[in-house]
Amino acid sequence: MHAKQDQRTFLQRWLPHPLLTAALVLLWMFLLNDFSAGGLIVGILLGVTISIITSQFWPDRPHVRSWSKVLEFMVIVAWDVIVANVIVAKLILFCPVKELNTRWVAVPMELKTPEAIAILAGTITMTPGTVSSDISADGRSLLVHCLDAPDAEDAVREMKARYETRLMEIFG
Secondary structure, three states: OHHHHHHHHHHHHHOOOHHHHHHHHHHHHHHHOOOOHHHHHHHHHHHHHHHHHHHHHOOOOOOOOOHHHHHHHHHHHHHHHHHHHHHHHHHHHHOOHHHOOOEEEEEEOOOOOHHHHHHHHHHHHHOOOEEEEEEOOOOOEEEEEEOOOOOHHHHHHHHHHHHHHHHHHHHO
16 A cells, blocks of 8 residues: 555656646647657657646646546537638628627636636637637636627627536536
8 A cells, every 4th residue: 555655646746637748748749740759758758847847836636527528528619610710711801891790798607617717718719700808807707809799698608608518517
């Protein structure tokens, strides 16, 4: 039992956030756009080093309720990014600027964890046509700029339904 506890301490010290490390290694390999042993070694070194350096900033790991919901969320976001790219391209190419309904909307949030709020803000920003700009002082709403939103309430409803609801299922 004592050896197992030492092993856990060793792993926690050198691999405090294994999912972050794995994500950073994958990201590095995608950025290289070429698989090589040297590239993989550098990716692992970067992943472990960044994970160790940043571990003091988030000592508590966010609890993920359902990994299948994470996968579902990622697929939905990827699809939304593709669709939004087409819509924004059509707006830029064929819609006169005067006809765009650009506006700021406040998206009230029910999310509580900083990780879930950050993912929501990042997802909104990553989707072409919307940009998360600010979070309220009380952390209850997100200020979002929409390139073309004829109905502000509809835009807010859609962001909450597509992203926030799923993030609440993932993080609780």
